[in-house]
Amino acid sequence: MIEKLDSIEQRYDKLNGLLSDPGIIAQQSEYQRYAREQSELAPIVASIKELKTIVRHTEENKTILAEESDAELLAMAKEELEALAANRETVEDQLKKLLLPKDPRDEKSVIMEIRAGTGGEEAALFAANLFRMYSRHAEAHKWKTEILSTNVTGKGGFKEIILNISGKGVFSRLKFESGTHRVQRVPETETQGRVHTSAVTVAIMPEAEDVDININTADLKFDVFRASGPGGQSVNTTDSAVRITYVPTGLVVTCQDEKSQHKNKEKAMKVLRARLYDEIQQKQHDEMAKERKQQVGSGDRSGRIRTYNFSQERVTDHRIGLTLHKLTQILEGDLDHIIDELTLHYQAEALKNNIDDMEKEKQAKTIA
Numbered sequence: 001m002i003e004k005l006d007s008i009e010q011r012y013d014k015l016n017g018l019l020s021d022p023g024i025i026a027q028q029s030e031y032q033r034y035a036r037e038q039s040e041l042a043p044i045v046a047s048i049k050e051l052k053t054i055v056r057h058t059e060e061n062k063t064i065l066a067e068e069s070d071a072e073l074l075a076m077a078k079e080e081l082e083a084l085a086a087n088r089e090t091v092e093d094q095l096k097k098l099l100l101p102k103d104p105r106d107e108k109s110v111i112m113e114i115r116a117g118t119g120g121e122e123a124a125l126f127a128a129n130l131f132r133m134y135s136r137h138a139e140a141h142k143w144k145t146e147i148l149s150t151n152v153t154g155k156g157g158f159k160e161i162i163l164n165i166s167g168k169g170v171f172s173r174l175k176f177e178s179g180t181h182r183v184q185r186v187p188e189t190e191t192q193g194r195v196h197t198s199a200v201t202v203a204i205m206p207e208a209e210d211v212d213i214n215i216n217t218a219d220l221k222f223d224v225f226r227a228s229g230p231g232g233q234s235v236n237t238t239d240s241a242v243r244i245t246y247v248p249t250g251l252v253v254t255c256q257d258e259k260s261q262h263k264n265k266e267k268a269m270k271v272l273r274a275r276l277y278d279e280i281q282q283k284q285h286d287e288m289a290k291e292r293k294q295q296v297g298s299g300d301r302s303g304r305i306r307t308y309n310f311s312q313e314r315v316t317d318h319r320i321g322l323t324l325h326k327l328t329q330i331l332e333g334d335l336d337h338i339i340d341e342l343t344l345h346y347q348a349e350a351l352k353n354n355i356d357d358m359e360k361e362k363q364a365k366t367i368a
Contacts, residue, residue, distance in 0.1 A: 005048045005095075012038065012045045044098045047091055054088045100350050105281070106172035108206040111148070111274035115160045117180065119198025124157025126183040126308075127200045129331055131161050134177075136333025143167035148267045149255045162271055164207065171206045176319075176342040178204045179305030186311070195311065199304075207270070208277035215273065221245040222265070227256035244268045251275060320345045 015038040018024050024031050061084070064077040114130050116123035138145045144166045151159040165174070181200045186193055223243040241256030242264040253275070255268040307316045308327060315330050315338070316323045322341050324330065330338070 008041060008044055009048055012041045047095045047098060051091045051095065054084050054091060058084045097347065100347060105206040107169055108171045109164065109166035110171050110174055111164055111205045111207055111271055113162045113203040114158065115201045116158065117199035117201050121153060121155055121157060122187045122196055123198040123200055124153045124159055125155065126198055127158040128156060130181060130200055130202065131158060133331050133333055137335045138165050140333055141167065143170055147257065148271055149257055164270065173339055174204050177202050182304055182307045184307065184309045205274040205278040208273040213273055213277045219247050221247055224261060240264060242268050244272055246272060
């Protein structure tokens, strides 16, 4: 642990030197890269310095207890040692969190896909509820929301809706929303008051830039056709709808919401980039999971993650066993409590794995 902390301090000092180098300053891309790294290391280094100060003062007070005989000095040293021990525990916990591996996607905007699953029209109506919930949540955080594609049912639900939510750190806040969301309620069409269970799947993908993924245009097949509305009726007299097929895998993205073929193509490409980028990230996560036999924060979309029970005004997140009896507020976008608890849970998991890895590394060095 100490070796790792020393190496971080050395790297920070080196970065300070590099950022003062006229040659580096003249190369803006290099300068920005080093400045970003220095900014990320600054709070870690501050905590390291604080920890080293605590360790030094602890040793000084232990020396007083061992060598002094003055009762007043001994009492003061003992009292300060207790305070230092508490401070040390706080700083060490803070350092452990700061040293957690950063997810490079956390600062990205997201592409969110909400799809009705089992339950027919009732599932489609709940998909609309979830769309409204996430839209309200985004609004509360001053994130920008743009609808990329919709497939509306006759009663105002969504078979599918795809949207772009942009802003600082959106992926870090929404990445644990991926999965199956189950609803238990009496549908408006139910005459006997029976509770029905329906499901909606939510996929959260980091928005991919051109630098994140390189798509060969030769691998793309473009089709244009007339947009259609509910029931299949034509809603446009021109071929404005766009379908893009990524030939190597057969992945298909369709967009028909805009009257402009160019805008539909632009939106479809945004979704395609995000899906391909997400596939690459998922493969990397799967490989890591095989090694540690546990995938932390993967957002497994095959599993039920949350249940919304209307009769009991209850929302339960099954991953962390959290139950809240404020369904109305949550559907109005009040998701922060759930998201904070999920973030803490997966940070604790990551911290445990990080400590385990450090212990294994330590044991390997001892054996060597």
